[in-house]
Amino acid sequence: MTRPFVVLKFGGTSVAAPEGWRTIAAATRAHLDAGRRPVVVCSALAGVSDALDGLLPAAVGGRHAPVLDDLRRRHAELAAALGVEVDLSDVFEPLERLALGVSLTGEFTHRMRARAMATGELAATRLGAAHLQALGLPITWIDARDCLTTVEAGDTPAHALAARCDDHADAALAARLAAHDAILTQGFVARDPQGRTALLGRGGSDTSAALFAARLGAARCEIWTDVPGVYTTNPRDVPQARLLRRLDYDEAQELATAGAKVLHPRCLAPVRRHRIPLEVRCTVHPDLPGTVVGALEDGPAEVKAIAARRNVTLVSMDTLGMWQQVGFLAQVFGAFARHGVSVDLVSTSESNVTASFDPAAGAVDDATVAALLADLNQVCRARALRDCAAISLVGRQIRATLHRLGPALALFEDRRIHLVSQAASDLNLTFVVDAAEADRLVGRLHALLFDGREADDRLGPTWRETFAAPQAAATPAAPWWVAERARLLAVEASPAYVYHGPTVDAAAARLLALRHVDRVFYAIKANDHPALLRRLVAAGLGLECVSPGELDHVFAACPALTPDRVLFTPNFAPRAEYAAALARGVHVTVDNLHPLVRWPEVFAGHDIFLRLDPGQGRGHHAKVRTAGRRSKFGVAPEELGAVADAAAAAGARVVGLHAHAGSGIREAGAWAETAVFLADAATRFPDVRVLDLGGGLGVREKPGQAALDLAAVDDALGPVRRAHPSLAFWMEPGRYLVAEAGVLLARVQQIKAKGDKTYIGVDAGMHTLLRPALYGAWHGIVNLSRLDAPLAVTADVVGPICETGDVLGHARRLPRTEEGDRLLVATAGAYGRTMASGYNRRGAPAEVVLD
Numbered sequence: 122m123t124r125p126f127v128v129l130k131f132g133g134t135s136v137a138a139p140e141g142w143r144t145i146a147a148a149t150r151a152h153l154d155a156g157r158r159p160v161v162v163c164s165a166l167a168g169v170s171d172a173l174d175g176l177l178p179a180a181v182g183g184r185h186a187p188v189l190d191d192l193r194r195r196h197a198e199l200a201a202a203l204g205v206e207v208d209l210s211d212v213f214e215p216l217e218r219l220a221l222g223v224s225l226t227g228e229f230t231h232r233m234r235a236r237a238m239a240t241g242e243l244a245a246t247r248l249g250a251a252h253l254q255a256l257g258l259p260i261t262w263i264d265a266r267d268c269l270t271t272v273e274a275g276d277t278p279a280h281a282l283a284a285r286c287d288d289h290a291d292a293a294l295a296a297r298l299a300a301h302d303a304i305l306t307q308g309f310v311a312r313d314p315q316g317r318t319a320l321l322g323r324g325g326s327d328t329s330a331a332l333f334a335a336r337l338g339a340a341r342c343e344i345w346t347d348v349p350g351v352y353t354t355n356p357r358d359v360p361q362a363r364l365l366r367r368l369d370y371d372e373a374q375e376l377a378t379a380g381a382k383v384l385h386p387r388c389l390a391p392v393r394r395h396r397i398p399l400e401v402r403c404t405v406h407p408d409l410p411g412t413v414v415g416a417l418e419d420g421p422a423e424v425k426a427i428a429a430r431r432n433v434t435l436v437s438m439d440t441l442g443m444w445q446q447v448g449f450l451a452q453v454f455g456a457f458a459r460h461g462v463s464v465d466l467v468s469t470s471e472s473n474v475t476a477s478f479d480p481a482a483g484a485v486d487d488a489t490v491a492a493l494l495a496d497l498n499q500v501c502r503a504r505a506l507r508d509c510a511a512i513s514l515v516g517r518q519i520r521a522t523l524h525r526l527g528p529a530l531a532l533f534e535d536r537r538i539h540l541v542s543q544a545a546s547d548l549n550l551t552f553v554v555d556a557a558e559a560d561r562l563v564g565r566l567h568a569l570l571f572d573g574r575e576a577d578d579r580l581g582p583t584w585r586e587t588f589a590a591p592q593a594a595a596t597p598a599a600p601w602w603v604a605e606r607a608r609l610l611a612v613e614a615s616p617a618y619v620y621h622g623p624t625v626d627a628a629a630a631r632l633l634a635l636r637h638v639d640r641v642f643y644a645i646k647a648n649d650h651p652a653l654l655r656r657l658v659a660a661g662l663g664l665e666c667v668s669p670g671e672l673d674h675v676f677a678a679c680p681a682l683t684p685d686r687v688l689f690t691p692n693f694a695p696r697a698e699y700a701a702a703l704a705r706g707v708h709v710t711v712d713n714l715h716p717l718v719r720w721p722e723v724f725a726g727h728d729i730f731l732r733l734d735p736g737q738g739r740g741h742h743a744k745v746r747t748a749g750r751r752s753k754f755g756v757a758p759e760e761l762g763a764v765a766d767a768a769a770a771a772g773a774r775v776v777g778l779h780a781h782a783g784s785g786i787r788e789a790g791a792w793a794e795t796a797v798f799l800a801d802a803a804t805r806f807p808d809v810r811v812l813d814l815g816g817g818l819g820v821r822e823k824p825g826q827a828a829l830d831l832a833a834v835d836d837a838l839g840p841v842r843r844a845h846p847s848l849a850f851w852m853e854p855g856r857y858l859v860a861e862a863g864v865l866l867a868r869v870q871q872i873k874a875k876g877d878k879t880y881i882g883v884d885a886g887m888h889t890l891l892r893p894a895l896y897g898a899w900h901g902i903v904n905l906s907r908l909d910a911p912l913a914v915t916a917d918v919v920g921p922i923c924e925t926g927d928v929l930g931h932a933r934r935l936p937r938t939e940e941g942d943r944l945l946v947a948t949a950g951a952y953g954r955t956m957a958s959g960y961n962r963r964g965a966p967a968e969v970v971l972d
């Protein structure tokens with residue numbers, strides 16, 4: 122009897138680290154030993170597809186070399202770590218030629234983009250095959266494009282970048298692959314009927330695996346990733362998320378479509394059609410059982426999971442009385458179809474039709490949206506509403522659960538729900554809201570629907586129970602306050618912020634060690650405690666201020682500070698502030714055309730910095746993204762010429778360019794991208810000698826969250842700096858230096874059980890720490906008085922302020938807690954005390970510095 126095929130897919134994070142390859146090798150060997158024929162499908166190394174996606178746009182401006190260098194370096198490093206020598210020139214040279222061609226012609230097609238991106242999977246699998254062969258595994262490398270063919274040829278983004286393949290059984294393919302004991306191949310890539318490279322959509326390696334499984338009639342399809350299964354919501358956003366041990370194909374399909382990134386939406390249909398079980402497993406914890414997706418008998422009416430898609434665009438069409446007209450909807454949807462835009466959700470009323478789509482899922486670009494709107498405006502008044510999020514509840518007979526959602530939806534009393542949609546299948550209920558509301562709504566819905574539910578054969582443990590040691594893990598890796606517990610408990614004042622000097626020093630030392638950053642300025646708005654400022658100035662950092670009040674404060678606090686070590690970066694400030702700051706001799710940044718055009722005499726004869734908008738914001742929350750179309754900061758890219766002219770006319774010398782994309786950024790390449798952008802802009806300003814890359818370095822806040830890889834930030838900057846030896850690189854982080862060094866201590870005042878909820882009331886609230894109320898930010902909370910006691914209650918930790926939003930933490934697991942206990946709110950050193958307010962006249966929190 123022939124050996125059955127089994128397909129194993131490993132995602133980007135799984136293949137990027139040598140430890141991942143240990144699991145790949147072990148899982149492959151286990152299947153071989155059990156008499157099966159493994160087909161291993163791999164993604165590109167994490168981050169590589171994004172880099173490749175940016176390559177051709179960069180090449181248009183001649184900026185492809187650093188991207189290529191970085192790609193070569195990453196693969197060389199992995200090869201070295203895996204102990205193999207692989208010549209990848211046949212992969213990278215065509216890519217380099219492609220980029221060079223684009224740099225000469227200044228344009229590229231969707232097909233060229235597909236060819237560029239396919240390189241990531243080809244390179245990763247070449248390294249992996251060499252490694253597995255070196256370990257003695259009988260593995261054959263196969264080009265997936267010789268196995269999977271798309272259903273149509275065409276040149277739209279949908280054809281080239283998000284193509285579909287046929288999932289019928291393919292005996293010829295099975296016979297061909299049965300000649301090998303084990304196979305290693307690429308996800309994401311296929312060929313169109315004309316033999317050209319096509320892609321299956323971002324995240325499409327899951328779909329490749331399912332297609333291989335379907336076409337080969339595999340016994341099983343395993344999706345190995347960086348989480349141990351499908352959870353009730355994204356566990357990286359909500360650590361209380363519960364493992365779903367078993368899911369029906371229908372539910373998994375609905376969840377994937379609704380945005381649970383762990384499974385690509387097109388990977389369920391092929392396995393469902395052939396009734397192939399699909400397992401989701403964790404590469405770094407291969408011992409955990411994961412989630413099994415299969416055909417389940419009907420269960421009770423319940424919500425299984427919550428998913429969110431954050432990149433949704435709505436098109437609202439006012440129908441001008443045409444609604445009753447026969448064929449109106451056909452015209453509208455005809456226009457969507459002609460532009461290759463696939464509609465997700467629709468709602469209709471007497472005078473308006475609103476439809477949503479996900480630009481990323483269907484590879485829809487801005488030009489396509491503009492063309493679609495132009496077409497629609499022929500038959501109605503259409504406008505696009507971007508930056509929306511679709512939050513979906515998924516489960517069977519979802520309508521039967523509606524009555525339980527009231528409290529969570531109260532959040533929307535004064536805010537808009539743009540669209541509500543109920544699937545005819547009764548498998549999902551979706552709300553479209555502003556993206557900025559998404560995190561809070563998901564958190565509330567999840568707490569309401571899942572907290573306190575008993576584990577059973579379908580619902581498993583929470584993410585936190587699986588990964589975190591009881592309490593100390595509210596922030597990871599043995600935080601300083603565990604060792605300092607006694608000194609913290611001795612602090613009498615309450616509420617009190619306590620800062621740990623050595624932790625600030627350590628963060629400063631890490632930044633000062635960056636090889637490719639010349640100077641670091643601390644953004645004092647994060648925490649302006651004089652003792653911390655003096656510490657940082659003594660360590661060698663400069664300071665960044667945004668108001669005259671901050672300038673006065675830093676010079677008063679730090680007698681040794683010279684103006685050359687101070688940046689002044691105000692926003693929409695009055696004329697007199699610029700004049701005063703220039704007179705003081707600090708570096709002044711102008712972030713708008715207005716000051717230069719209207720008050721040129723203020724800047725005459727001065728050196729200035731310009732803040733530019735890099736065009737794309739980043740960060741942990743919409744409200745902290747400080748760039749892009751919707752942000753008030755920075756000179757827009759199209760105004761660069763005008764601002765250069767205005768500075769010259771004013772007689773000011775532009776000596777520095779600055780950009781800051783947002784805060785809480787964890788992608789290591791972000792600052793190198795900013796540097797590339799600024800270096801490009803610097804060609805218009807002959808006197809520029811400094812690029813200020815901004816701050817926004819993310820810190821670890823939630824259990825399971827990866828820390829920002831500072832060495833990778835530095836490495837990514839290397840090539841850009843080498844390309845521009847005359848420019849100095851500066852950075853101006855705030856949060857990174859102080860967030861982990863600070864905690865907020867609060868005293869428990871009252872405890873209340875109401876309905877099915879417990880509230881623990883403390884003397885700190887939104888007047889002390891605004892971030893949870895303002896951003897929905899998550900801070901770890903522990904009972905410092907009972908640090909080693911078992912966790913026994915689930916409670917909302919609330920403050921004394923007369924606002925429903927006065928909550929420091931929702932649904933927190935704490936030990937049995939009593940009046941007078943000291944609670945500790947972790948990672949509160951940044952934007953804590955500085956954002957505290959006098960609301961309700963409850964007084965200011967104390968501040969204590971521990972050396």
Ligand code: ADP
Nearest residue numbers: 132133134346347351352354355357381382383
């Ligand atoms: P891979 O690179 O292995 O394909 P992905 O990043 O595409 O991995 O998918 C895994 C990620 O999906 C997880 O890290 C998690 O953040 C996210 N995710 C979103 N929703 C869920 C969910 N409901 N259950 C598990 N993971 C989820």
Ligand code: ASP
Nearest residue numbers: 164165170323324325326
């Ligand atoms: N490498 C591709 C991407 O990042 C496909 C995948 O990872 O599934 O989109």
Ligand code: MG
Nearest residue numbers: 132324382383
């Ligand atoms: Mg994926």
